[in-house]
Amino acid sequence: MKARRKPKLAVWKFASCDGCQLTLLDCEDELLAVADVVEIANFPEASREVARGPYDLSLVEGSITTPHDAERIRTIRKQSKFLVSIGACATAGGIQALRNFRNVREFLSIVYARPDYIDTLPHSTPIADHVFVDFELRGCPISKVQLVELISAFLGNRKPNISSHSVCVECKLRGNTCVMIANKVPCLGPVTHAGCDALCPSYNRGCFGCFGPKETPNTSSLSHQWSNGLSASDRDIVHAYRTFNAYAEAFKKEATTHEP
Amino acid sequence: MRNNSGGVIQRADIGQLLSVLTEKGYITIGPTLRDNTIVYDEIESVQDLPIGWTDIQAPGSYRLIKRDDEALFAYNTAPQSWKRYLNPPRIRLWKAQRTEGGGFTVDPEDYAPSKYAFIGVRACELKAILIQDKVFLGGYKDPCYQSRREGAFIVAVNCTQANETCFCASMNSGPKAESDYDLALTEIIDEQRHEFVVECGSERGEEILKELQHRPVEAEDSQRVDERIQETISQMGRSMDTHRLQSLLASQPNHPRWEEVAERCLSCANCTMACPTCFCSTVEDVTDLTGDHAERWRQWDSCFTMDFTYISGGHVRSSVMSRYRQWMTHKLSTWHDQFGVSGCVGCGRCITWCPVGIDITEEVAAFQNSHSQKTTNSVEK
Ligand code: SF4
Ligand code: SF4
Ligand code: SF4
Numbered sequence: 001m002k003a004r005r006k007p008k009l010a011v012w013k014f015a016s017c018d019g020c021q022l023t024l025l026d027c028e029d030e031l032l033a034v035a036d037v038v039e040i041a042n043f044p045e046a047s048r049e050v051a052r053g054p055y056d057l058s059l060v061e062g063s064i065t066t067p068h069d070a071e072r073i074r075t076i077r078k079q080s081k082f083l084v085s086i087g088a089c090a091t092a093g094g095i096q097a098l099r100n101f102r103n104v105r106e107f108l109s110i111v112y113a114r115p116d117y118i119d120t121l122p123h124s125t126p127i128a129d130h131v132f133v134d135f136e137l138r139g140c141p142i143s144k145v146q147l148v149e150l151i152s153a154f155l156g157n158r159k160p161n162i163s164s165h166s167v168c169v170e171c172k173l174r175g176n177t178c179v180m181i182a183n184k185v186p187c188l189g190p191v192t193h194a195g196c197d198a199l200c201p202s203y204n205r206g207c208f209g210c211f212g213p214k215e216t217p218n219t220s221s222l223s224h225q226w227s228n229g230l231s232a233s234d235r236d237i238v239h240a241y242r243t244f245n246a247y248a249e250a251f252k253k254e255a256t257t258h259e260p
Numbered sequence: 261m262r263n264n265s266g267g268v269i270q271r272a273d274i275g276q277l278l279s280v281l282t283e284k285g286y287i288t289i290g291p292t293l294r295d296n297t298i299v300y301d302e303i304e305s306v307q308d309l310p311i312g313w314t315d316i317q318a319p320g321s322y323r324l325i326k327r328d329d330e331a332l333f334a335y336n337t338a339p340q341s342w343k344r345y346l347n348p349p350r351i352r353l354w355k356a357q358r359t360e361g362g363g364f365t366v367d368p369e370d371y372a373p374s375k376y377a378f379i380g381v382r383a384c385e386l387k388a389i390l391i392q393d394k395v396f397l398g399g400y401k402d403p404c405y406q407s408r409r410e411g412a413f414i415v416a417v418n419c420t421q422a423n424e425t426c427f428c429a430s431m432n433s434g435p436k437a438e439s440d441y442d443l444a445l446t447e448i449i450d451e452q453r454h455e456f457v458v459e460c461g462s463e464r465g466e467e468i469l470k471e472l473q474h475r476p477v478e479a480e481d482s483q484r485v486d487e488r489i490q491e492t493i494s495q496m497g498r499s500m501d502t503h504r505l506q507s508l509l510a511s512q513p514n515h516p517r518w519e520e521v522a523e524r525c526l527s528c529a530n531c532t533m534a535c536p537t538c539f540c541s542t543v544e545d546v547t548d549l550t551g552d553h554a555e556r557w558r559q560w561d562s563c564f565t566m567d568f569t570y571i572s573g574g575h576v577r578s579s580v581m582s583r584y585r586q587w588m589t590h591k592l593s594t595w596h597d598q599f600g601v602s603g604c605v606g607c608g609r610c611i612t613w614c615p616v617g618i619d620i621t622e623e624v625a626a627f628q629n630s631h632s633q634k635t636t637n638s639v640e641k
Contacts, residue, residue, distance in 0.1 A: 030549065033548075033549045033550065034549060036549075036550070037549050037550060037551075148549070149546070151549065152546070152547055152548055152549050153547075155547075155549060155551060156547040156551055158545070158547065161544045161545075161546060163565070163567055164565075164566060164567060165529060165562075165564075165565040165566070165567060166526070166527070166528040166529060166565075168526075168528040168529060168530050168533075168615075169528075169529050169533065169560075169562065169565065172340070172349075172529070172530060172533035172534065172560075173349040173350060173533070173559065173560060174349075175299075175340060175344065175349075176295070177294070177295040177296065177297040177299065177339050178322075178339070178530065178613060178615065179295075180320075180615050181320055181321060181322050181612065181613060181615065182295065182296045182297050182322045182323075182339075183296055187615075189528070190526040190528035190530075190615050191526065191528075204295065215527075215565070215566040215567075216527050216566060216578075216579075216580055217526075218523075218524075218525065218526045218527065218580065221523065221524050221525070221526055221616055222526060222615070222616070224524075224616070225320070225615060225616045225617075229320060229321070229617075
């Protein structure tokens with residue numbers, strides 16, 4: 001059999017905490033296998049060496065917050081055959097998108113001694129707002145299992161087995177008891193994209209919505225239940241939706257409806 | 261069919277049932293307390309049962325409270341049914357390995373027969389198992405289900421109380437188990453006694469009963485059982501009018517009620533996962549990083565998910581309205597065409613475990629009412 005050229009993998013960072021990139025380093029058992037089958041061409045968290053593009057698979061972490069980054073993501077797109085955005089920052093703007101609901105100029109004047117040195121965009125936006133994205137891997141941070149599945153699927157030239165249904169499905173598959181029904185704990189599971197294997201409900205907590213909105217999320221019905229059945233206030237509802245995926249369309253809309 | 265053989269076991273001796281079954285190599289699964297609910301899990305002794313506890317179920321609500329007696333089985337259905345054990349949420353179907361020279365081998369999964377003893381199967385749940393038998397053993401025999409089902413020893417428990425969400429009586433599936441069990445117990449507890457009236461439903465059941473301390477059944481025992489069952493029927497919080505329901509639902513694909521319920525429905529799929537008769541699954545192929553190893557897995561899926569109806573070109577049921585309509589019409593209408601029975605046994609799980617408390621009996625009543633109104637209107641005209 002003819003030896004195949006190893007596909008080139010590049011990891012890119014924008015406004016983010018590095019947590020998603022670290023998930024790749026965290027794949028201890030699989031990391032050697034990954035290094036065996038792909039050429040890691042750019043991965044600043046692991047090595048300073050940078051191989052030139054083009055790249056077969058680019059994993060992009062972080063959101064776009066500066067004019068410079070808005071330019072940089074275009075260059076990366078041009079050099080990448082497949083581009084996958086990873087994590088809540090890259091897919092929804094991240095926790096830093098909370099600034100999108102206020103005037104960023106005001107923050108600058110409070111936080112920085114010389115705000116005029118700061119060149120920033122008024123909004124923190126997901127990668128897909130700037131360039132075409134082949135696939136989005138959700139989560140804050142992403143799941144290790146899903147990342148390995150994504151790379152395996154890419155190498156096998158198949159669609160990744162990543163479902164867009166609710167966290168509730170994972171919760172039930174695990175055999176959990178529903179915390180919202182048995183313990184009256186507000187849970188975002190019914191409107192949240194699966195992927196964490198129902199981590200929080202498995203520890204008797206409500207889902208925090210780390211993976212962002214599921215397909216067809218019915219946030220208004222869930223809010224109705226939270227306020228009527230679980231005595232959640234509008235403030236509680238706004239807080240629940242305004243976290244890592246605050247700028248994801250469905251969550252943004254729901255929080256805005258309940259704003260005072 | 262009613263079985264004549266049986267006996268009465270005292271509370272002090274009921275532990276023998278579990279030890280005898282364990283001695284015979286059964287893994288005993290039964291109700292036990294976990295996460296503020298009574299779930300079905302592995303149990304070792306009577307001490308693992310939820311002694312003196314009961315459940316209060318309502319739409320989108322479940323609560324445990326202490327009873328003022330030490331009853332072992334005075335509550336209703338667990339959050340999830342026995343289908344977890346007969347048709348597990350996730351199973352591997354086969355694995356394949358690349359061989360030297362470019363070929364590959366496929367190893368089908370070997371489903372070693374399991375020996376489960378299910379303790380505390382309610383009448384509605386038993387009916388649901390019979391329905392799943394039609395699905396998994398009716399034509400093609402699913403090897404995984406078969407390996408688990410054929411060895412299973414069923415200890416039914418007749419319900420001596422009903423919840424607000426129960427409606428098995430109107431679905432003709434309870435509260436008393438009539439057949440297809442090995443042993444059926446009715447718990448009798450009052451000032452004078454705490455005992456279990458046992459009916460044998462199979463030879464296996466008779467064999468087990470022989471090994472347990474018991475006395476013969478007297479006429480008063482049977483009378484007490486009947487009284488308890490009547491009381492349970494009178495406690496049923498809900499009912500479903502199934503008269504002409506099959507054709508009624510089939511003829512109403514555009515009824516405005518579907519849109520109304522879709523406004524509330526979260527398409528979260530909890531109802532289908534909790535339902536003891538829902539059986540849908542998806543099949544996924546996975547390859548590893550090297551590409552030398554592949555596996556095929558089967559996992560529970562639901563008509564409430566978007567991916568469920570994905571075909572080349574898009575999703576067949578992208579609206580939540582079409583998903584709820586599919587679920588309810590399948591359960592109560594097309595299920596009859598497919599399997600000759602209703603897909604609902606009235607266990608109430610989909611009502612209790614729906615996060616927004618959507619109630620299938622209320623939905624049915626809305627259809628029945630709008631239909632009868634229409635009929636009255638046309639008569640008046
Ligand atoms: S605990 Fe949350 S995720 Fe789990 S079933 Fe309940 S609502 Fe859904
Ligand atoms: S449809 Fe609901 S009430 Fe009927 S069997 Fe399923 S879970 Fe039970
Ligand atoms: S009926 Fe209830 S449990 Fe079922 S999908 Fe809709 S909201 Fe979820």
